[in-house]
Amino acid sequence: MARIVMKFGGTSVGDLDRIRNVAARVKREVEAGNQVAVVVSAMAGTTNQLVKWCQDLSPLHDAREYDVVVATGEQVTIGLVAIALQAIGVEARSWQGWQVPIVTDNAHGKARVESIEGAELIRRMEEGQVPVVAGFQGIETARNRVTTLGRGGSDLSAVALAAALKADRCDIYTDVDGVYTTDPRIVPRAKKLERISYEEMLELASVGAKVLQTRSVELAMKEGVRVQVLSSFEDKPGSLVVDEDEIMEKPIVSGIAYSRDEAKVTLRRLPDRPGVAARVFGPLSASNVNVDMIVQNIGADGSTDMTFTVGRADLPRAQDILNKAKEELGFEAMVADPEVAKISVVGIGMRTHAGVASTMFKALAEKGINIQVISTSEIKVSVLVASEYTELAVRALHTAYGLDA
Ligand code: ADP
Ligand code: ASP
Ligand code: MG
Numbered sequence: 001m002a003r004i005v006m007k008f009g010g011t012s013v014g015d016l017d018r019i020r021n022v023a024a025r026v027k028r029e030v031e032a033g034n035q036v037a038v039v040v041s042a043m044a045g046t047t048n049q050l051v052k053w054c055q056d057l058s059p060l061h062d063a064r065e066y067d068v069v070v071a072t073g074e075q076v077t078i079g080l081v082a083i084a085l086q087a088i089g090v091e092a093r094s095w096q097g098w099q100v101p102i103v104t105d106n107a108h109g110k111a112r113v114e115s116i117e118g119a120e121l122i123r124r125m126e127e128g129q130v131p132v133v134a135g136f137q138g139i140e141t142a143r144n145r146v147t148t149l150g151r152g153g154s155d156l157s158a159v160a161l162a163a164a165l166k167a168d169r170c171d172i173y174t175d176v177d178g179v180y181t182t183d184p185r186i187v188p189r190a191k192k193l194e195r196i197s198y199e200e201m202l203e204l205a206s207v208g209a210k211v212l213q214t215r216s217v218e219l220a221m222k223e224g225v226r227v228q229v230l231s232s233f234e235d236k237p238g239s240l241v242v243d244e245d246e247i248m249e250k251p252i253v254s255g256i257a258y259s260r261d262e263a264k265v266t267l268r269r270l271p272d273r274p275g276v277a278a279r280v281f282g283p284l285s286a287s288n289v290n291v292d293m294i295v296q297n298i299g300a301d302g303s304t305d306m307t308f309t310v311g312r313a314d315l316p317r318a319q320d321i322l323n324k325a326k327e328e329l330g331f332e333a334m335v336a337d338p339e340v341a342k343i344s345v346v347g348i349g350m351r352t353h354a355g356v357a358s359t360m361f362k363a364l365a366e367k368g369i370n371i372q373v374i375s376t377s378e379i380k381v382s383v384l385v386a387s388e389y390t391e392l393a394v395r396a397l398h399t400a401y402g403l404d405a
Contacts, residue, residue, distance in 0.1 A: 002168040003035040003125065007135065007158035010044035011175040012232035013077045016084075022232065023084035025173070026130060030090055035125040037165060038092075038132045039158040040081055042073025047136075047151070059316040063108035067137075067148045071097070074134035074154070082132045092130040095121070097137035097146065102157065104138035104147045107288055111138060111147035112215070113156065116164035125165075133161060152213035159216040163223040170220070170227050171238075172212065177231035178239035179204075179211055181403040182256040186391050189404040193254070194237075197244040200254050200346055203380050207344035208259030217241065244348060252349035252356060253401040258390050259342045262292070263315040264372065266307045267322070269332035272299030279329055280306065283321050289314045293342070293375045293384060303332075307373060309384065312338050340372065341390040344382040345397060357381045363400035369393055 006029065008022050022040075029036050041047075050070045054061045078094035085092035100121065104111035121131045135154025138147045149156050155172060162170035179201065180190040196204075198221035205214040211229060220227045220241060230238025270276055281291055294308040310318045315338060322334055350356050357374075360381055364371060369392065373384040385393055398404055 001033045001035070003037075003165060004029055005037050005039060005158050005162040005165065005167045005170045007039040007154060007170065007172045008041065008081075008232055009154065009172075009174045010041045010046070012173050013040050013042075013081065014044040016080075018232075019077070019080050019084045022081055022173075023088055023090065025232065026085060027088055027090050030128075030130065036130050037121060037125060037161060037167070038081060038130060039135045039154055039161060040074065040077045040132065041135050041154040042077055046073035046076070060320060064143075064145050067108050067146050071134075071137040071146050071148050074136050078132045078134045085130055085132070090130055091128055092132055093124065095131050095133045097134055097157075098139040100133060102133075102138035102160070104140050104149070106140040106142060106145075106147070108145075108147055110150035110288065111140065113138060113149065113160045113219075116160055118161075118164035118166075122165055133157065150213070150215070152210055153215075155213040155216035156219065159220045159223070159225050159227065162225045163219065168226070170225050172227060172229045173232035174211065174229060175232070176211065176229075177234055177236045178229050179209075179241075179255075181254065182394055182398050183209065183258070186258070186394050187398050187404075190398065191403065191405045193239050195240045195242050195247050196254065197247055197348060198241055199244060199379065200348055201241050203346045203377075204255045204257045204344075207257045207342060207346065207380065207382055208261070209255065209257040212241075250349050251347060252353045253345045253347040253403065254349075255346050256394055256397050256401070256403070257344050257346065258394050259344075260387055260390060261312045262309045262340050262342050262384065263312045263318075263336060263338040264307060264309050264340045264384060265315070265318060265322070266305060266335045266337075267329070267331040267333075268305050268335065269303040270306050271330045272302055272304040276329070277306070279325070280322070283325060284310070284318055287317060287321055289318050289321070293373045293382065295373055309340070309342070309373070339387045340384050341387040341393075342382050342384050343390070343393045343397065344380055345401065346380045348379050350379050350381075359400055360397060363396045364393060367392055367396050369396075
């Protein structure tokens with residue numbers, strides 16, 4: 001007997017037949033004698049629609065109200081999954097974030113989980129009931145408001161719940177049957193990885209491989225939660241996320257990821273003096289706008305150009321903040337370009353091998369793809385390119401690093 005958290009993403013609960021399929025899978029685990037807690041996302045497309053409604057009403061909408069709106073998607077699916085379970089004779093009860101409670105900080109729209117009260121859920125699981133918990137949402141207790149954990153946040157809900165319930169496994173059921181060398185929807189020749197290290201998965205997630213949300217991997221690594229990614233539609237072994245020393249073969253590049261959720265901002269002719277970077281990025285971070293790649297040119301005649309990327313959803317906020325500070329910062333012009341994509345190659349083998357970046361630059365050059373910004377870390381190289389080249393770049397790199405199946 002094991003205690004398992006089973007998480008089902010948006011496509012897996014996309015219609016009533018799929019919800020019945022989820023219920024049947026849960027029933028199988030329960031009948032095998034396991035204690036099961038379920039975490040679900042909103043039905044496919046729902047969260048996008050809810051986000052769009054907020055944006056259409058006001059691009060600089062109040063983040064607290066945004067959370068009230070976007071958290072509703074998961075309320076629907078927990079109820080439906082509980083009904084579907086009850087209909088096939090499995091005792092089940094739905095739980096919203098505040099009911100558990102899943103307590104978060106107050107960073108609305110991308111809140112961090114602070115604690116989860118697991119005792120009551122454990123008691124019920126021991127009595128044979130299946131808690132069906134809303135992914136993506138929590139509550140911040142200072143103002144008693146609903147929060148959400150950032151896009152893809154149901155993965156984090158599942159891992160955090162698995163840690164709180166001391167579960168033996170956290171199974172992430174999705175619309176692909178595991179973690180691949182790159183998005184199998186873009187590169188049909190991508191290979192399924194039987195195992196991937198927490199570190200590589202974390203890096204891949206953080207640069208756009210949305211099969212697992214970044215913070216969920218971070219937490220799984222910290223808490224030692226055994227995460228498995230598998231298909232909700234097929235009975236096939238999935239991919240396990242494990243410690244590095246559980247992996248025999250260590251290729252130099254394990255995976256390639258892309259992100260279209262980026263926007264590039266350039267501040268032209270910014271005064272080149274100490275403290276200017278702090279004055280640009282301080283207010284952005286104070287408003288929860290994450291800045292990723294940064295390049296500052298060598299200054300000439302006392303001024304410099306500064307280019308950086310922010311999440312595309314944060315672009316209006318970033319522009320607003322910088323425009324308001326234009327006088328104080330003293331730049332001449334701000335140019336924003338949302339039509340960019342970040343392409344990254346990741347692998348722990350990079351720690352000990354040179355030449356990874358030059359292979360990347362050569363492969364992109366051969367396809368005539370211009371690189372706008374470059375950034376590197378210990379196990380990753382990322383480049384920013386025009387978004388129209390996303391697929392071409394990913395495929396070219398997949399071939400260049402010998403990853404094609
Ligand atoms: P869910 O709704 O179940 O959370 P997501 O859409 O968030 O599903 O994540 C699954 C998707 O992640 C897949 O459909 C696939 O297109 C994409 N993906 C991106 N990179 C990878 C990768 N390296 N391996 C597997 N899937 C990937
Ligand atoms: N429904 C949320 C989203 O679409 C959370 C999730 O699916 O993980 O971002
Ligand atoms: Mg997801």
